Each structure stands twice: as C-alpha cells, then as structure tokens.
Amino acid sequence: MREQSPRILMVGAAESAPYARSIADRAFLVVFASDVSATAAFFERLGFERHFQLPPEGEPGYVGLRRGAYEVAVVANEWPAEQYGLQLGDGVRFELFVYVDELDRLVEELRAAGVAVLREPTDMPWGERVAYVTDPDGNPVALAEG
Numbered sequence: 846m847r848e849q850s851p852r853i854l855m856v857g858a859a860e861s862a863p864y865a866r867s868i869a870d871r872a873f874l875v876v877f878a879s880d881v882s883a884t885a886a887f888f889e890r891l892g893f894e895r896h897f898q899l900p901p902e903g904e905p906g907y908v909g910l911r912r913g914a915y916e917v918a919v920v921a922n923e924w925p926a927e928q929y930g931l932q933l934g935d936g937v938r939f940e941l942f943v944y945v946d947e948l949d950r951l952v953e954e955l956r957a958a959g960v961a962v963l964r965e966p967t968d969m970p971w972g973e974r975v976a977y978v979t980d981p982d983g984n985p986v987a988l989a990e991g
Contacts, residue, residue: 871916872916873909873915873916873917873918874916874917874918874939874941875917875918875919875920875924876888876917876918876919876920876939876941876980876984877920877921877922877924877925877933877938877982878919878920878921878922878980878981878982879921879922879981879982880981881904881905881906881907881908881919881920881921882904882905882908883981884908884919884980884981884982885905885908885910885919887960887980887981888910888917888919888980889910890951890954890955890958891912891943891945891951891986891988892912892943892945893910893911893912893917894910894911894912895908895909895910896909896910896911897909905919906920906921906924907919907920907921912943917941937983937984937985938982938984939984940984940985940986940987941980941984941985941986941987942986942987942989943986943987943988943989944988944989944990944991945988945989945990946990947990948966948974948975948976948988948989948990949966949974951988952965952966952976952978952988955978960978960979961978961979961983962976962977962978963977963978963979963985964976964977966988966990972991973989973990973991974989974990975987975988975989975990976988976989
C-alpha cells in the first residue's frame with residue numbers, strides 16, 4: 846500500500862507559513878457562547894486574533910481565533926443540540942489558562958470593561974502571578990504572568 850502524504854490545512858488568504866501544517870497537528874478548544882460576538886471580543890482582548898467567521902458578514906454563529914500557534918473557536922450555544930443532539934450543562938463548562946504580559950494592567954482593563962474578576966492577581970508558590978476572570982458566559986479564565 847502506498848503511503849499518502851499528510852493533508853495540509855491552509856487557512857486565510859495568505860495561506861502561508863505558521864498556519865500551513867498537517868491537519869493531524871491541529872487541535873483547538875470550542876467555546877459555547879450565548880453571545881458569539883461578545884465572547885470573541887473577550888478573547889481578542891487577551892491577544893487572540895480573529896481569522897475566520899461564519900457567516901462572513903453580520904452576526905456570527907462561529908468565530909475562529911488564533912494567538913501564536915494556539916486556537917479557540919467560539920460557537921453559538923445551540924451548536925451541541927444542532928450537531929449531535931446534546932444540551933449544554935449548567936455552571937462552569939471549561940477553564941482556559943492564558944499567559945499574558947502585564948497581568949495587573951490587563952486585569953484592570955478587563956474590570957473597567959465590565960469583566961468579572963474572580964481572583965485578583967496573586968503570586969503563586971510555583972513562581973507565576975495568576976488572576977482569574979470570567980468570559981461573558983461566566984466560565985473561568987486564568988491569566989498568568991511568568
């Protein structure tokens with residue numbers, strides 16, 4: 846049997862270097878959101894950049910975001926029911942851990958924008974400074990500075 850070369854995933858108009866890679870090397874978190882635009886904007890405040898949106902114009906039902914080699918997708922809360930017949934649970938549905946520069950400044954900017962701060966920036970025993978905020982649906986997001 847002949848070995849096939851890996852499929853290459855090309856995203857965006859540039860179709861260039863850092864994101865052109867084997868599909869088997871790609872994975873990302875999918876965040877279910879009651880307001881896709883607001884949740885995407887929250888992740889953009891954390892340094893993620895929007896690279897894909899469906900529909901391309903108007904209110905999105907899906908937004909793909911990148912930060913370096915890492916990706917997050919934001920989809921409407923209805924996605925699980927529509928795609929595989931499951932309902933979202935109540936309460937916390939995930940925790941995301943994101944490294945940032947200038948943690949204290951970012952936490953103050955997020956607070957001023959109405960983001961809930963669950964835990965103020967704290968020096969941890971392992972040497973990092975960590976704070977917890979919430980995304981627009983109340984899921985915890987750890988912000989850390991090394």
